[in-house]
Amino acid sequence: MSVRALHAELNAVRALVGDGLAEVTGAAGDPGQFWIRSACARLTALDGVLVEAAGGLATPVIAAAATVVSFGAVALSAALAQAAGLSGIAVLVVVGLVLVTLLGAASRMSRRLRVALGRRRLDRAGTPPLGARPHDASAHVGLIVVPDALLRARVRLVSATLRQAGSRHWTVPELRTAARTDPLRRLAHADLLLCQAIDCLERYLDDLAKEWP
Amino acid sequence: MTRDDPFSGSGIARRLFRMDRELESVVRDAQCRDWVADRPDRVGFARLGQVRHEVFTAARRYRVAVPRVDVAELLLMTVVAVAVPVVLARWSEHPLFLAAAFVAGGWAALAGRAGWRRLRRFRARTARVGPAAxxxxxxxxxxxxxxxxxxxxxxxxGSHRRRVAATDLEYALDWLAAAQDELPRGA
Structure with a gap:
């Protein structure tokens, strides 16, 4: 699956989840109810996870940047340490400390970079046609079913994940291995959050059916 | 079974950490089985994911930095990235040579990671599918x-910060019972 197509699919999922969230907050009689609040929290977090999933940098880019930065930093700090009269192991220790500091700074900045990059890429990729807007069953009578938009969002998200994994790797052990690394790891997390939100709504509707206070 | 002695009060963080890892692998397995419709059930793994979330929150109250990365992979990369420049630095102390040695260490670590992942993928390709955990x-x-x-x-x-972790673990027990309700009975 091409990168551009994945971003367009993620945009579609985000749009559907936004629709579902609007429907839940608009139609629920009691927005402060525990299950409704949990579902809304998960759907909100899901959007951030999808943005992060789109913002990954390719390994060659990371490797090139790390090469340039660490070459400069090591050469500079080693020259300075030798000018200060250190030698042997002491130079290596100084260089190692400098590199560890740089690594810490990079890992602290990486999340922010990932979010910014993901947002920019998703903005640039268009949204594919979503199909007909589903009939809004619960506009006036309150929340009576799980919004159709959420179920369709799950279908799209899972199909995008599977296409990203590649159709030759659709066995359970291979998917399990692939889901340990990005971007499939983040897509799996997004899918988990979506399933939890749907489950929360189902439990809410279950309680309503039992006329639980 | 001394390590599971509930009244020792020490090593709770380590036990929570271990549970988090186990739950992660179980949830991932169930999720992949749901994706390929081997065991279609979107509710069970979502609830176990909630258990994992609560256990993780409790572990964080003990100030444990639970790493979300693959520990073996990180260890391999660190060892390679440290060992290569230390070995190479015996030849020369020129700053440019040292810089090249450290860069070589970084590339060797990346190559080691790629090889490790390739090995894992190869083993997954030949693995048999067992029953779902x-x-x-x-x-x-x-x-x-x-x-x-x-x-x-x-x-x-003694500390009230850690007593709050008991509440998280109660939530985890609730979600665990809810997840067990979803198991197919009899069949």
């Missing part, structure tokens, strides 16, 4: 016993 009733029994033990220890803790 989420269907194992002993998993739930064992997890409940261990979470209860951790909650008992957390409730008896």
């Amino acid at each position: 989420i269907d194992d009733p002993y998993l739930y029994a064992g997890l409940r016993r261990r979470i209860e033990a951790c909650a008992v220890a957390a409730r008896a803790d």
